[in-house]
Amino acid sequence: MSREPAENLKSSSYSIHAGSGSAIEGLDKPGSVVVRLCLPLLNEGRLIIADNYYTGIALARYLKDRHTDLCGTLRKNKVNLPKDIIQKKLKRGDVVAKQMDSFVTVLKWHDKRDVLMISTCHGKEMTDVTSWRGQSKKPNMVMDYNDAKKGIDVADQLSCYHSPLRKSMTWYKKVAYDLIFQTAIVNTKVIFEEATGSSISVLDVQEAMIRHWLGDVVMKKQPARISTLPSTSSERHALTQIPRRDGKLVRRRCVICYANKKAEGNPLLAKQVNTECLKCKKTFCLKCFNEAH
Known part of the structure; x- marks a missing residue:
């Protein structure tokens, strides 16, 4: 695996996994992907949320040097993790944490199962929450992660509705379809609802965009499903x-x-x-x- 000096970095807004590629010095490939995608946002005091495939001690240190915080779930097989935290047996509601390098916090919390987290801007502080099980305490690190991650989960859910993707498609066509008919559609839906205050379905957005691209000929043959039809x-x-x-x-x-x-x-x-x-x-x-x- 080749190593790329930090001064040669080039930003990217879309990354396709090709099975090979260079890594940034001091980082593994998943961590290098995070840095390349977020390069324009570094050195601005932002917080990056990532899941357990990308997070690690090395990435946390690298981002902290670039004045950027990291928070996310963590895999227990990542290198340089404190073994006493990883191997600790916990009961429901218990939490244990350890700070490394004076700014990286590794936390383990047991709810229905063990949840391993990493953050450079949280400690092990807990907040009272109310659920169907009653009152309980949840780490602030977990709450901030869930609050940021739910937007991605909702976007993924919306993009899978009426998806044109098929298993038989060539991979580069799937990339184009994902950008045009999934990512762009969800963004359009969000912008429309924020601008107008009214709700619109993913299918309505798809039909409206396709009719716009195809022109007046299609509009004359069959009206759109959207309720804003002329009288x-x-x-x-x-x-x-x-x-x-x-x-x-x-x-x-x-x-x-x-x-x-x-x-x-x-x-x-x-x-x-x-x-x-x-x-x-x-x-x-x-x-x-x-x-x-």
Whole structure:
């Protein structure tokens, strides 16, 4: 593994794991990834939150020298960790911590299981919290980590909805799809909701962006699902989603599919859809709608 001097660092906002690459002097590869991604943010007194794959004593020391703090979960097989903390047996609610180099704190707390943490800006202070189990104490280090990490978890959850990724795709196509149809979509949703104060689904954002890229031709053929349609759209035949009932999708049988299946003696096999014609107020699947209009 080659080593790269710190003065030759180049920042990156997106990193693709290729199985090889250089590491920064004094750091392993995961720690080097953190530094490269956060290079423009160093020397500003910021706090970096990372999970147990990236954290370590060496990374904490490096960032502290760059006036940046680190907080995150920690793997017990990382090098230079205090063995008395790693091997300590704890009961639920117990906590033990040790400070290294006067600024790196390694903490172990037992909740449902052992939680190992590292931080350069926390001690072993605890805060009273209330949960379904009642009153308990939780380390401030854990609370700050959870508060920062939950944004990433929510973004990952939102990006997996209606994902266009498929196992058969080439890897570089997956990268492009992730940026355009997942990361950008979630960012657009967040910005829209903060700017307007109204809620919008991930699917609505995807459809609005695709329709914008494809232009007016698609807009004339089929209106968007977003509720901000012009009032004149109800005066022409157009396929739209049936209004939800108590927040749940409403599904009905396509009228043409039902008639065809009824003639065959199997009306219950008719396709159920959640779309209807704005003008006819009848339920259609896409195929039958195009044939009827």
